[in-house]
Structures are given as C-alpha cells and as structure tokens.
Amino acid sequence: MLNNSQYIEKLRSSGLRPTKQRIKICEVLFNTEKTFHFTINELVKKISKSTNDKISLATVYNTIHAFKNKGYLKEIPINSDQSYFDTNTSHHHHFYDESQRDLIDIDEADVEPVKIYTRIPGKKIKSVEVLVKVEDDKS
Amino acid sequence: MLNNSQYIEKLRSSGLRPTKQRIKICEVLFNTEKTFHFTINELVKKISKSTNDKISLATVYNTIHAFKNKGYLKEIPINSDQSYFDTNTSHHHHFYDESQRDLIDIDEADVEPVKIYTRIPGKKIKSVEVLVKVEDDKS
DNA sequence: CAACAGTTTAGAACAGTTATAATGTAGAAA
DNA sequence: TTTCTACATTATAACTGTTCTAAACTGTTG
Numbered sequence: 018m019l020n021n022s023q024y025i026e027k028l029r030s031s032g033l034r035p036t037k038q039r040i041k042i043c044e045v046l047f048n049t050e051k052t053f054h055f056t057i058n059e060l061v062k063k064i065s066k067s068t069n070d071k072i073s074l075a076t077v078y079n080t081i082h083a084f085k086n087k088g089y090l091k092e093i094p095i096n097s098d099q100s101y102f103d104t105n106t107s108h109h110h111h112f113y114d115e116s117q118r119d120l121i122d123i124d125e126a127d128v129e130p131v132k133i134y135t136r137i138p139g140k141k142i143k144s145v146e147v148l149v150k151v152e153d154d155k156s
Numbered sequence: 157m158l159n160n161s162q163y164i165e166k167l168r169s170s171g172l173r174p175t176k177q178r179i180k181i182c183e184v185l186f187n188t189e190k191t192f193h194f195t196i197n198e199l200v201k202k203i204s205k206s207t208n209d210k211i212s213l214a215t216v217y218n219t220i221h222a223f224k225n226k227g228y229l230k231e232i233p234i235n236s237d238q239s240y241f242d243t244n245t246s247h248h249h250h251f252y253d254e255s256q257r258d259l260i261d262i263d264e265a266d267v268e269p270v271k272i273y274t275r276i277p278g279k280k281i282k283s284v285e286v287l288v289k290v291e292d293d294k295s
Numbered sequence: 296c297a298a299c300a301g302t303t304t305a306g307a308a309c310a311g312t313t314a315t316a317a318t319g320t321a322g323a324a325a
Numbered sequence: 326t327t328t329c330t331a332c333a334t335t336a337t338a339a340c341t342g343t344t345c346t347a348a349a350c351t352g353t354t355g
Contacts, residue, residue, distance in 0.1 A: 132268035140290035151279035
C-alpha cells in the first residue's frame with residue numbers, strides 16, 4: 018500500500034528506472050490489502066482493466082522477472098503449464114487444489130518448521146518450500 | 157528390476173495393453189539398480205540409446221502420463237521449463253540445485269515429517285512435497 | 296481368422312515464454 | 326533547457342515443451 022512516489026523510490030533504489038509501465042505494475046501488484054497469487058496471463062488482464070494505456074506482453078514478462086530478481090515477488094514451484102507468482106515474499110507455504118487450479122497460502126505458523134538432516138557439500142540452502150496438494154474429499 | 161514377462165503382467169493388471177513400446181519404456185525406467193529423475197527429453201535419448209526401434213515422441217508422452225496416472229512415476233513440482241519425473245514413487249523430498257539444474261533425493265528419514273495445522277474444508281491432502289533449493293556456498 | 300477397441304505415429308497445432316531490432320524515454324551532463 | 330546515452334518498451338517473430346489429429350497399426354476377444 019504505497020503511493021506512486023514511494024514506488025518510484027523503491028524502483029530507483031533497486032536500480033530499476035521508474036518507468037510508467039513499472040509504476041503501473043507496482044500499483045496492480047502491491048496496492049492491495051492482501052497479497053495474492055497470479056499467472057502472467059491473469060496479471061495482463063488485471064493491468065488492462067486498471068488502465069487505458071496498454072503495456073506490452075514483453076514488458077510484463079521483463080518487469081516480473083526484474084521484480085522476482087529483486088525479491089519483490091516469489092515464484093511458486095508447481096507443476097503447471099504456466100508459472101505462478103506470489104506477491105507475498107515472506108516465508109510461507111501453499112496448498113494447491115489441482116482440480117480448481119487454485120493456490121492457497123499456508124501461514125508459516127500453520128506448518129511445523131521443516132528440519133532437514135542432510136546437506137549437499139559445497140551448497141547452501143536458498144529456500145525450503147512445502148507444497149500440499151489437495152483433492153476433493155469424497156469420504 | 158523385472159523381466160519382460162513381469163512388465164507385461166504389470167501393464168496388463170493395470171489395464172494397459174503391453175505393447176512393445178511400453179515394455180521397452182518399462183525396461184528403461186525400471187530395470188535399474190537405483191531410481192532416478194528424468195525429463196521427457198532425457199528419456200527419449202535414453203530410449204534411443206537402448207534400442208534400434210525408435211519410439212515416437214507422442215508415444216513417450218502418452219506412456220509417461222499413463223504411468224504417472226497408474227502411480228508408477230511421480231512428477232516433481234519444480235519451476236522449470238520442462239517437467240521432471242521420478243521413478244522413485246515412495247514418499248520423499250528433493251534438493252534442487254538451480255545452477256546445475258540437478259535434482260537430488262532427500263531420504264524420508266532425513267526430513268522431519270511435515271506437520272500442517274490447517275486444512276481446506278471439503279478437501280483432503282493428497283501429497284506433501286518439500287523442495288529445498290540450494291546454491292553454491294561462497295562463504 | 297475377423298472384428299474392434301486401444302495404441303502408435305508423424306506431423307501439425309498450440310501455449311507460454313524468450314529473443315529481436317527498431318523506437319522511445321529517463322536521467323545525467325553540458 | 327538541450328543533448329546524449331544507456332536503459333526500456335514495443336510488436337512481432339522465434340522457440341520450446343507439450344498436446345492434438347487422424348490415419349495406420351496391433352493386441353485381444355470371440
């Protein structure tokens with residue numbers, strides 16, 4: 018929930034030029050009460066609903082990748098024909114309802130911290146992500 | 157580690173006609189000491205190395221999906237431009253080294269069972285998968 | 296063996312994503 | 326403010342993994 022000048026500052030401070038496309042995308046992504054999940058396709062629709070100046074698809078992809086690299090977005094590891102992103106960059110996990118193709122946050126407090134008793138020599142852990150797949154309970 | 161007649165039986169008992177393509181794919185996938193991970197591309201190469209009769213790409217896709225549906229393979233949820241499959245269908249988790257694009261099993265005993273204290277009403281849990289992303293440790 | 300449903304096949308089609316190269320623009324310097 | 330330049334945007338082409346199509350083939354059943 019920031020205003021434009023704060024997005025401009027945020028972009029500039031991370032070495033991204035605050036273009037009007039990037040500011041608009043910031044608004045769509047971050048000017049919300051709650052965080053949310055999205056695919057590029059859904060984001061494009063959301064953008065076009067909220068502005069008359071269309072943003073090209075390539076720019077959306079570029080911007081999302083830039084934001085992901087800067088840590089403003091997380092990509093959610095999931096088997097899907099398209100990539101899912103999350104505006105919630107805090108440490109948390111997900112339910113995935115494959116039938117509805119619906120992603121739901123699992124609050125960090127609702128998952129016992131995952132302990133891993135083995136390591137890969139020479140590598141350090143970057144992230145630990147839990148994906149809980151659910152299906153309709155017909156019992 | 158089965159011989160052909162056992163694969164024929166396995167296929168037939170799950171309602172899949174034991175065609176020579178499927179039997180060959182069974183051999184490549186299951187006639188090994190250790191389980192392994194693969195992409196369709198890698199599998200196609202493996203198949204063509206081990207036989208002179210080429211199997212069409214469409215058949216490989218069909219067969220892998222059939223095997224996955226029958227529970228002979230698991231798909232590994234990962235953000236990648238291609239799907240990863242695992243011949244190890246027991247419950248276990250993975251390290252993913254993004255720089256090498258390399259998947260490594262985490263033995264079930266090496267992960268504290270993941271406890272989830274929340275549920276989605278009307279849905280039951282189908283699987284719980286942990287993906288640990290690692291990177292080179294430059295410290 | 297005949298008949299049929301299931302399977303394989305090559306290639307076309309498709310969807311998501313990335314690359315290209317021309318045009319535009321933010322920011323710095325004069 | 327004007328000029329300059331590196332960075333961004335754009336439309337579109339290209340690319341990649343996967344799915345579809347429809348014709349030919351084959352395992353199974355009677």
